[in-house]
Amino acid sequence: MRYKPPFTLTSEILNLVAEISQQVGELNASQLNASSQLRKQNRIKTITGTLAIEGNTLTEEQVTAIVEGKPVLGSMRELAEVKGAIAAYDALPTFTPSAIDDLLTAHGLMLSDIFANAGEFRSKGVGIHKGGVVHHVTPPAHQVSGLMADLIQWLKQTKDHPLIASCVFHYEFEFIHPFADGNGRMGRLWQTLILSKWQPIFINIPVESLVHQHQEAYYLAIRNSTAQTDCSPFIRYMLQMILDAIEDSTSRQFENAGISAGINAGLKLSPLDHAILELIKADRYITNAMLAEQTGKALSTIERRIKKLKEHLFLKRVGAKKTGHWEVLS
Template sequence: MSYQPPFTITPDILNLVVEISEQVGRLNASALNASPQLRKQNRIKTITGTLAIEGNILTEEQVTAIVDGQRVMGSVRELAEVKGAIAAYDALPGLQPGSIKDLLFAHGLMMSEILTNAGRFRHKAVGIHKGNVVQHVAPPAHQVSGLMAELTNWLKQTKDHPLIAGCVFHYEFEFIHPFSDGNGRMGRLWQTLILSQWHPLFLSLPLESVIKDNQQHYYQALEEADQQADSTPFIQFMLSVIAQTLAQNAPVNALQNAPVNIEGLKTPEAILRLIQHNPLMTRQQIADALGKDVRTIGRAITRLQQAGSLKRVGSDKTGRWETSPP
């Protein structure tokens, strides 16, 4: 293996890898994937988050409407970005992380309505600016194909854990900046693909949404890695984001471990079925599991309480639900 990206596996990184591996071991990916409502909701969070980092202001509700084929008010570019992201993430399970052909294909899907050269490496110099200050000057365009070939070959041959390899690839990809536009969303997409090859659970987790919640730290980690000419700071940041994503989704996944069949049930009946399996569920977790707005869930819960089918015991934060037979 000729090319070796510079990074150091620190004790903190090792501890995060162990923590994430234990979290994944406690979750049931097949059960999570069996819930189309939850999978859809997390995919919408993923698309909204990764595009919001790039300045797209469409909300989760608007992205949901686009996914459902409804008309949405927005700029031509914003709507095209959402449609492109939907197509790219839909194609993700059939792509190979070490394939340049697949990478270009995914970029073509992501940017087809935005760039005339979608699906092709850039042919001009690019830089990343912060205000009037140049933060990063990418390698010359004539080096891009060779650098990307070296990076993908390293990815195919590396013995490093996929959790680490995915972070390294993400950073190196952003450093090379192989496309004229769409590099941020493609780097995040490809890390999700690398993680999904290790465990399919990651196809159903909104990792990009959590990156958006930590957007300033995301950029800081990229800058620190640039300054050190070493991706170690970025690896540690991204592993912490992965651990946070798993922790945030653990309650819903714990519910899914004992499969709950809610297919075909009306919302009130589905709520009762979910609560019977996990009386500690919050309204937001129920909404996520059913792919519904939390206000819709709140109204349904009120009706169930009024009918005597559901009761809240204790406070909203620390209490639990109790169901009563009809």
């Protein structure tokens, strides 16, 4: 293999890979796949999230209406972006991650109604700007085809775990910036494709929605990886988003299936919710960080479940944030 992207596998990264693999194994794929409503909700979250990162202002409700063929008021560009994303994600199972032609076809589907050169690599240099500051100058246009060929060949031959390979590909794709427009959404689309070839359930897990919720950290991870000439910061970030997305999908799976307790409050508690409540009963002064450590979950996952438990009146905070305590309500 003549090309190998630079990255370092830390213990944190390896632990995330192990935890994600375990969570995927426990996720009830048959139930998630069988629920057409849940699949539809997740696809809408995916499309809304990946486009919102790029500045699209259409809401989940508006994207839902477009998916259902209903008229929606909005700019022609934003409406076309949604329709292009729907087409690209619908076609995702037919693509092969290591096929350049499929990558170009997907870009054509994603942007054909808004970009004249959709489906073609860029022919000019591009600089990535934010707030008037240049954060990244992309490789010259004449190098793009060769760089993408090297990256695709690496992806085809690598023995790295698909979780690692998908993150590395995503970062390297953004670094090369092979298209004049749509690179962010295409990088996220292709990572989902790579993951889905490892575990088909990833077609129905809206990782892009979590990335949107932590958008600034997404760009920071890219910048830090570029500065270090090592994409480990981006790998860590994306693995955490993947883990959080699986946790969210698991929780919504319980809510949709009507499993466990919480019927009167309208929330069906997941095993993690039960664990959180039991730990709080044992120590009402326990912190989110302590809950994360004792459950082995990410802090962001704990924070989201705490918010849900409070919204559905299973839990309330008494007193100030730093000096107060938790009270379990049911």
